Amino acid sequence: MAITVIPFGPQHPVLPEPIHLTLKVEDEIVKEAIPALGYVHRGLERLVEIRDYHQMITVCERVCGICSMIHGTCYSQCIEELMDIEVTDRAKMLRVIWSELHRMHSHLLWLGLFADAFGFEALFMQFWKVRERIMDINEATAGSRVIVSVNIIGGVRADLSPEQLRWILSELDIAEKEIKDMQNTIMNDYTVKTRTCGIGVLSYDQAYELGAAGPTLRGSGVASDMRMNGYGAYGELDIEPIIETAGDCWARCTVRFREVLQSIDLVRQAISKLPEGELAVKVKGNPPEGEVYARVEQPRGECVYYIKGNGTKNLDRLRIRTPTFANIPPLLTMLPECELADVPVIVLSIDPCISCTER
Amino acid sequence: MLFTPTVIKNLLKKPVTRKYPYEVREPFPNFRGELVIDIDQCIFCGMCVRKCPCQCIEVDKEAGTWACDLHECISCGYCRDHCPTKCLSMKDTHRKPLLEKTTWIEQGTPPKPKKKVEAPKAETKVEAKKEKPEVEKKAAPQKGGKK
Numbered sequence: 001m002a003i004t005v006i007p008f009g010p011q012h013p014v015l016p017e018p019i020h021l022t023l024k025v026e027d028e029i030v031k032e033a034i035p036a037l038g039y040v041h042r043g044l045e046r047l048v049e050i051r052d053y054h055q056m057i058t059v060c061e062r063v064c065g066i067c068s069m070i071h072g073t074c075y076s077q078c079i080e081e082l083m084d085i086e087v088t089d090r091a092k093m094l095r096v097i098w099s100e101l102h103r104m105h106s107h108l109l110w111l112g113l114f115a116d117a118f119g120f121e122a123l124f125m126q127f128w129k130v131r132e133r134i135m136d137i138n139e140a141t142a143g144s145r146v147i148v149s150v151n152i153i154g155g156v157r158a159d160l161s162p163e164q165l166r167w168i169l170s171e172l173d174i175a176e177k178e179i180k181d182m183q184n185t186i187m188n189d190y191t192v193k194t195r196t197c198g199i200g201v202l203s204y205d206q207a208y209e210l211g212a213a214g215p216t217l218r219g220s221g222v223a224s225d226m227r228m229n230g231y232g233a234y235g236e237l238d239i240e241p242i243i244e245t246a247g248d249c250w251a252r253c254t255v256r257f258r259e260v261l262q263s264i265d266l267v268r269q270a271i272s273k274l275p276e277g278e279l280a281v282k283v284k285g286n287p288p289e290g291e292v293y294a295r296v297e298q299p300r301g302e303c304v305y306y307i308k309g310n311g312t313k314n315l316d317r318l319r320i321r322t323p324t325f326a327n328i329p330p331l332l333t334m335l336p337e338c339e340l341a342d343v344p345v346i347v348l349s350i351d352p353c354i355s356c357t358e359r
Numbered sequence: 360m361l362f363t364p365t366v367i368k369n370l371l372k373k374p375v376t377r378k379y380p381y382e383v384r385e386p387f388p389n390f391r392g393e394l395v396i397d398i399d400q401c402i403f404c405g406m407c408v409r410k411c412p413c414q415c416i417e418v419d420k421e422a423g424t425w426a427c428d429l430h431e432c433i434s435c436g437y438c439r440d441h442c443p444t445k446c447l448s449m450k451d452t453h454r455k456p457l458l459e460k461t462t463w464i465e466q467g468t469p470p471k472p473k474k475k476v477e478a479p480k481a482e483t484k485v486e487a488k489k490e491k492p493e494v495e496k497k498a499a500p501q502k503g504g505k506k
Binding site: 056142143 | 366391411412433435437
């Protein structure tokens with residue numbers, strides 16, 4: 001049978017960001033997929049040479065539009081470890097609250113896009129309706145809907161008043177009810193199951209060996225979640241990694257759906273345990289010479305920051321490994337032997353964030 | 360069909376969306392919106408210039424001008440947080456879209472030479488210079504971007 005080559009992307013209705021896949025197709029069955037990246041490279045890491053270490057927070061937040069808070073937290077943790085700064089407990093807990101709000105709105109965005117990928121536009125609108133509520137919480141508390149910019153070296157720069165905390169809790173109650181209304185549809189609906197069950201299967205061993213990250217890894221049954229390491233204030237919260245064992249698109253979707261509910265629970269826990277105290281500690285001087293790694297859990301998986309200080313206000317090196325980068329090899333393993341019509345669903349099931357990957 | 364109850368509920372409810380240009384939501388008070396400056400309070404210390412992550416602000420102490428490239432501003436609010444005289448503030452609404460590329464320039468009264476050191480890091484000594492006649496606060500958008 002002759003091989004047909006079909007270009008998929010970088011402009012494709014299902015793709016929120018540009019990635020190109022060259023699909024070698026034989027009779028509607030994909031035999032091979034070759035990726036091409038580099039459409040949105042911005043060279044953000046090199047900006048450490050001209051921006052000082054305080055200003056780099058805003059740059060790091062713009063690595064990814066959708067999980068900006070967690071990028072900022074990871075960078076701040078790096079610098080704080082390098083400069084030996086002890087962040088106050090309140091600041092750590094506030095970072096957890098905003099991080100989990102970000103995880104929620106990122107997953108809700110993805111759930112909507114995923115529903116859209118298999119043509120369920122009404123469900124897409126429902127998830128985005130709930131997401132709007134979370135975005136409003138961000139806007140009212142931090143001052144911006146997506147790029148919240150609350151991290152500073154040594155703590156946070158916005159506080160939550162008791163009234164705001166009560167309002168957040170009441171909004172989360174409504175959001176939780178609205179999300180649970182969707183649970184039956186996204187998990188058990190006939191249309192959804194037909195398009196996702198048994199599609200793009202990634203086994204436990206494959207996920208582990210190929211170095212998958214985040215829900216892609218947990219959807220294959222590997223219990224790996226950086227929040228279990230207890231960075232920031234996560235050590236004080238009850239948290240268990242959410243696992244599904246099927247390894248297909250449905251499992252990855254279910255993991256994300258359950259993580260939204262888990263994040264709501266974490267925000268509630270964090271608010272109940274929010275200690276009193278200062279928001280930020282004073283930072284003096286420049287980062288000393290040295291190298292630091294920090295790992296955090298983003299909505300898409302584990303994110304690694306590496307920084308190297310040289311004693312001046314500019315860092316020597318900043319290196320970011322984002323979760324989508326780790327999830328591309330598993331994607332290329334999932335695609336062979338799938339139907340051409342399933343390619344959009346499988347590509348979206350790893351939650352590709354290409355702007356993160358190329359920075 | 361498991362989605363049917365949601366569909367029926369939505370049919371009976373009014374739309375969730377607003378008819379935006381005609382119906383505007385009440386803004387949140389903490390929103391970081393349009394940057395505004397009370398130029399009469401400004402001491403031209405340059406702290407906002409040093410803190411701005413996108414380097415969109417330029418201050419000329421001798422001429423007494425404060426300029427901001429609105430197309431580069433990311434509304435992070437660092438300049439507002441670090442302003443020693445609190446002359447910078449942010450509205451809780453967005454700035455209106457600009458129809459042409461402009462640099463926002465404010466003309467104020469330059470501070471008297473020598474005298475007190477305003478900012479933690481004082482700028483290079485300003486030589487004695489003539490006092491400008493007092494100028495009222497005035498926004499002077501100019502054509503053509505800076506740089």
